[in-house]
Amino acid sequence: MRHPLSLRHRLGHGFARQLARIGACAGTGPAMIAGTLALCIAGPAAADRVFAPVASEILSGIRNANVAKIPATSGYGAPTIAIRSFAKNEPPVPAAVANAWNRRLLAELHRQARGQFEFVDMSSIAALIQTIGASNDTASAKANRIADLKANIRADILVSGAITLSRETPLLTYQALGVENGRLLSTSTPTHIQWPERAPEPAVRVASSTLPNLPVDSFPRGFRPMVAEAERRLSQLGYDPGPVDGVMTRRTRRALRSYQADSALPVNGRMTRRTVENMRRDTR
Secondary structure (H helix, E strand, O other): OOOOOHHHHHHOHHHHOOOOOEOOOOOOEEEEEOOEEEEEOOOOOOOOOOOHHHHHHHHHHHHHOOHHHOOOOOOOOOOEEEEOOOOOOOOOOOHHHHHHHHHHHHHHHHHHHOOOOEEOOHHHHHHHHHHHHOOOOOHHHHHHHHHHHHHHOOOOEEEEEEEEEEOOEEEEEEEEEEOOOOOEEEEOOOEEOOOOOOOOOOOOOOOOOOOOOOOOOOOOOOOOHHHHHHHHHHHHOOOOOOOOOOOOOHHHHHHHHHHHHHOOOOOOOOOOHHHHHHHHHOOO
């Protein structure tokens, strides 16, 4: 039976300590070295203006909790930090979007840590296992490599995020927990995230209107994601809210009132929670 630390023992601690501080990679992203996953950053990166304050709070809290007392059971010498991925139906935004925010935070934590911590990109484990499976190695060698990978991907500190909606805007909060004892090490201040950020919502085939031809980096003034969702559903259900552009207009309100009247809802032309939930459940 292979010892979990056998790979690190064979390669030496000096190699292991460099796993999350790779400075000359072809692009950014995760890299697998001898079965161990590490964050790969190409040169010095500019600060992320949204996630730099979040990363600073998290790292400050961990440092104030006395890093020396945090068990470094991962075996890298310095405490290893990982971020928990969002499950598919967990956040109120698409999981792919939420996990992209996680990756931005991870990159910012790595930038600010200045070698004090190691980092592991847990979100890329499945992709790395798939890469190993597609290699030309023998079945036995593949199994050994995958076993080494799983044995060496460990974290001492887990950063876990939570997303809620505040007036339809995502509100993101993170906590850092000690994996060994569940100790709360730090909590970030809730941060409003502008979303959608730089791309319009995916095109949807609608009954009586077309999606706006928006520049990639802009949205109409007054754009609200929930209004865009309601406009799409109203169009799909045969009502006429006008262009599906996320902007509440008189035409949108007329369509809402018609839908509310047909659905035995209070007829007020407003985007009430009851109306929105009813539209989401409506299977007509």
